[in-house]
Amino acid sequence: MSDFSKDGYLNMELLRFTTAGSVDDGKSTLIGRLLYDSKQIFEDQLEAIEQRSSQRGFEHVDLSLLTDGLKAEREQGITIDVAYRYFATPKRKFIIADTPGHIQYTRNMVTGASTANAALILVDARKGVLEQTIRHSFIASLLQIPHLIICINKMDLVNYEEAAFEKVVDEFKSLSSKLDIKDVSFLPISALLGDNVVDKSKNMSWYNGPTLMYLLENLHISSDENHIDCRFPVQYVIRPQQTEYHDYRGYAGRISSGIFKPGDKIKVLPSEEIATVKTIELFGEEIPEAYSPMSVTITLDRDVDISRGDMIVRENNVPNILQEFDVMVCWLNSTPLQGGGKYALRHTTKDARCIIKDIRYKIDISTLHRNEEDKKIGMNDIARISIKTTVPIFFDSYRKNRHTGSIILIDESTNETIGAGMIV
Amino acid sequence: MILYHLNHLRELEAEAIYIIRETASQFERPAMLFSGGKDSIVMTHLARKAFYPARIPFPLLHIDTGHNFPETIEFRDKMVAEIGANLIVRNVQDSINSGRAKEEKGPNASRNMLQTITLLDALEELKVDAAMGGARRDEEKARAKERFFSHRDEFGQWDPKNQRPELWMLLNGRKHQGEHFRVFPLSNWTEMDVWMYIAMEKIDIPNIYFTHQREIVKRDGMLLANSEYITVRETEKAEMMTVRFRTIGDMTCTGAVLSPANSLQQIIEEVAASKTTERGTRSDDKRSETAMEDRKKAGYF
Ligand SMILES: Nc1nc2c(ncn2[C@@H]2O[C@H](COP(=O)(O)OP(=O)(O)OP(=O)(O)O)[C@@H](O)[C@H]2O)c(=O)[nH]1
Numbered sequence: 001m002s003d004f005s006k007d008g009y010l011n012m013e014l015l016r017f018t019t020a021g022s023v024d025d026g027k028s029t030l031i032g033r034l035l036y037d038s039k040q041i042f043e044d045q046l047e048a049i050e051q052r053s054s055q056r057g058f059e060h061v062d063l064s065l066l067t068d069g070l071k072a073e074r075e076q077g078i079t080i081d082v083a084y085r086y087f088a089t090p091k092r093k094f095i096i097a098d099t100p101g102h103i104q105y106t107r108n109m110v111t112g113a114s115t116a117n118a119a120l121i122l123v124d125a126r127k128g129v130l131e132q133t134i135r136h137s138f139i140a141s142l143l144q145i146p147h148l149i150i151c152i153n154k155m156d157l158v159n160y161e162e163a164a165f166e167k168v169v170d171e172f173k174s175l176s177s178k179l180d181i182k183d184v185s186f187l188p189i190s191a192l193l194g195d196n197v198v199d200k201s202k203n204m205s206w207y208n209g210p211t212l213m214y215l216l217e218n219l220h221i222s223s224d225e226n227h228i229d230c231r232f233p234v235q236y237v238i239r240p241q242q243t244e245y246h247d248y249r250g251y252a253g254r255i256s257s258g259i260f261k262p263g264d265k266i267k268v269l270p271s272e273e274i275a276t277v278k279t280i281e282l283f284g285e286e287i288p289e290a291y292s293p294m295s296v297t298i299t300l301d302r303d304v305d306i307s308r309g310d311m312i313v314r315e316n317n318v319p320n321i322l323q324e325f326d327v328m329v330c331w332l333n334s335t336p337l338q339g340g341g342k343y344a345l346r347h348t349t350k351d352a353r354c355i356i357k358d359i360r361y362k363i364d365i366s367t368l369h370r371n372e373e374d375k376k377i378g379m380n381d382i383a384r385i386s387i388k389t390t391v392p393i394f395f396d397s398y399r400k401n402r403h404t405g406s407i408i409l410i411d412e413s414t415n416e417t418i419g420a421g422m423i424v
Numbered sequence: 425m426i427l428y429h430l431n432h433l434r435e436l437e438a439e440a441i442y443i444i445r446e447t448a449s450q451f452e453r454p455a456m457l458f459s460g461g462k463d464s465i466v467m468t469h470l471a472r473k474a475f476y477p478a479r480i481p482f483p484l485l486h487i488d489t490g491h492n493f494p495e496t497i498e499f500r501d502k503m504v505a506e507i508g509a510n511l512i513v514r515n516v517q518d519s520i521n522s523g524r525a526k527e528e529k530g531p532n533a534s535r536n537m538l539q540t541i542t543l544l545d546a547l548e549e550l551k552v553d554a555a556m557g558g559a560r561r562d563e564e565k566a567r568a569k570e571r572f573f574s575h576r577d578e579f580g581q582w583d584p585k586n587q588r589p590e591l592w593m594l595l596n597g598r599k600h601q602g603e604h605f606r607v608f609p610l611s612n613w614t615e616m617d618v619w620m621y622i623a624m625e626k627i628d629i630p631n632i633y634f635t636h637q638r639e640i641v642k643r644d645g646m647l648l649a650n651s652e653y654i655t656v657r658e659t660e661k662a663e664m665m666t667v668r669f670r671t672i673g674d675m676t677c678t679g680a681v682l683s684p685a686n687s688l689q690q691i692i693e694e695v696a697a698s699k700t701t702e703r704g705t706r707s708d709d710k711r712s713e714t715a716m717e718d719r720k721k722a723g724y725f
């Protein structure tokens with residue numbers, strides 16, 4: 001593996017990215033190629049997939065086997081669930097979520113994409129933009145993934161022609177004009193043969209842009225967190241049962257956004273009590289400034305009644321505190337969404353219940369139009385709904401804050417997570 | 425804005441602490457699996473950080489195969505005493521004695537599979553509803569598919585084709601009576617991250633991770649420690665070698681590597697230069713292509 005100094009390793013940034021796109025467009029092969037060409041595959045792993053490929057009589061080593069690790073996936077040659085892979089270059093450490101393209105497994109794509117800073121959307125140069133390409137791109141924009149990289153793949157099958165590339169670029173641009181996307185790049189690649197993945201292609205002299213690896217190493221990700229609105233959902237209250245810490249009360253949690261400092265005047269929700277931050281600490285060490293995504297423990301200057309599910313915010317910058325709001329929801333279960341139905345809801349560290357007051361519209365995936373007539377929301381559908389919760393929820397819109405703007409809906413009888421919601 | 429950016433090890437630390445705190449909050453009787461290996465040592469360290477200055481609010485559970493390295497057990501007992509943790513030990517030998525588990529025969533006999541029986545029995549006996557483990561997704565291709573909160577049915581089985589979606593960091597630990605969860609706070613860590621973190625936090629680890637002289641038997645390309653638990657065949661011989669261990673499991677199935685590394689810095693350099701995965705030293709994974717997936721489906725960690 002590549003050599004890097006200890007100090008260099010400690011200063012690396014983490015980039016989480018996901019693959020997306022229709023079935024067989026080459027997502028898993030691309031991840032395999034990325035790992036292979038950057039020499040991140042171990043000998044025993046490579047031997048195992050070489051053996052497996054030759055047993056099957058393949059011409060090439062099937063690099064998709066590096067992520068398609070389940071028996072059922074290898075048998076069917078498709079990805080079923082997200083596989084996570086890791087690699088590091090001297091610049092960055094990467095967490096890859098390789099997700100399935102098959103429509104049946106869209107919920108697993110949403111799982112992999114929900115925490116990503118970047119998405120690689122693959123398109124087969126021969127087939128162009130397909131329904132799943134649109135669905136995944138729409139989900140990526142709903143999830144507010146800050147960077148999209150459109151990889152136009154299988155260029156080897158269209159003679160590496162610029163016209164084929166441009167045609168897909170145009171198609172995608174007419175789609176993306178209807179989406180809310182901040183940063184898009186387009187790349188012509190062959191995942192199978194490695195063109196423009198880590199090494200510059202010798203077959204496409206007309207292309208002067210960066211390789212995929214270069215892009216991944218150089219995306220600007222430091223501005224992806226919200227450092228303005230201070231939000232600290234209380235996760236756990238620390239009350240030591242040791243006499244020396246008899247009066248200690250620490251509020252443990254992970255900072256959603258903003259920058260907290262000792263001395264800050266804060267407000268506790270829902271009690272609206274005011275207090276001052278005494279210390280921010282972890283393992284006895286005091287932290288001068290705490291920001292997302294740190295996990296810390298906060299102590300206050302006075303005793304306030306605080307429990308899990310409460311939120312600590314700045315006195316003069318509070319989130320919405322409401323029981324009725326609208327949500328864009330991706331439906332993830334084969335049991336359809338029930339208008340008027342009751343569900344369990346989870347928001348930050350808070351559990352509540354909710355009732356579906358209204359199904360406003362469903363997104364027609366082929367046109368991206370709003371359909372206000374069709375209220376049947378089934379598996380993989382995306383809709384805007386209005387909900388009412390049993391207790392007030394302290395939220396920001398998802399666009400402003402991915403942590404305090406997201407919810408999940410849970411079926412109370414099966415306990416399954418059935419909806420992913422982004423508060424409008 | 426680079427000023428307000430966590431480096432990746434601190435980000436992984438924050439994520440793991442979040443998951444551990446979430447487990448302590450959402451479940452009634454969580455437990456942390458402790459094997460004495462570096463991953464479970466790091467996980468225990470993170471649990472201390474998560475609740476400090478309080479003690480770890482759940483027990484550590486060790487499923488003792490009886491084939492452990494003596495150094496591992498010594499380390500375990502010392503660590504537990506130092507941090508004031510509550511350790512529960514359940515023995516595979518007891519499962520064998522009571523007829524619940526049947527010892528494998530032959531020179532490659534291992535208690536690896538039997539562990540699952542003892543583990544599932546222990547979880548039921550202690551009514552554990554969430555068992556945290558130090559497994560990492562980079563270890564093995566089936567583990568690469570695991571969620572942070574992994575649901576198990578009432579038989580302790582994993583259904584990899586039908587896992588619950590896991591959105592953002594909103595972890596759903598709801599379950600029916602009799603079911604439980606496996607929780608993996610170190611999911612996103614790599615072997616390198618674990619070593620770097622051990623060095624950064626100056627965490628104590630068993631001395632067999634460092635170079636030492638040991639009697640070794642070469643078998644199927646692996647360097648096995650000679651011990652009372654393995655039978656040296658006629659064609660084999662035990663030789664003294666300078667070795668260390670990359671992972672610590674049972675003496676019967678954990679291979680050593682030839683190595684002069686006697687400091688964390690040297691181990692880190694070795695890991696960076698390594699051409700094989702750490703599971704490559706484990707014969708339990710070499711039994712078949714889907715060995716890990718099959719064991720996990722049955723309830724293995
Ligand atoms: N010729 C050619 N074939 C490719 C290329 N990339 C992928 N393939 C082939 O396309 C097929 C599907 O590739 P996968 O990587 O499994 O596709 P996927 O997008 O991961 O599919 P799902 O995960 O099931 O959605 C395999 O047979 C690959 O070998 C490419 O650049 N050129």
Ligand SMILES: [Mg+2]
Pocket residue numbers: 027028029064078079098099100101
């Ligand atoms: Mg795939």
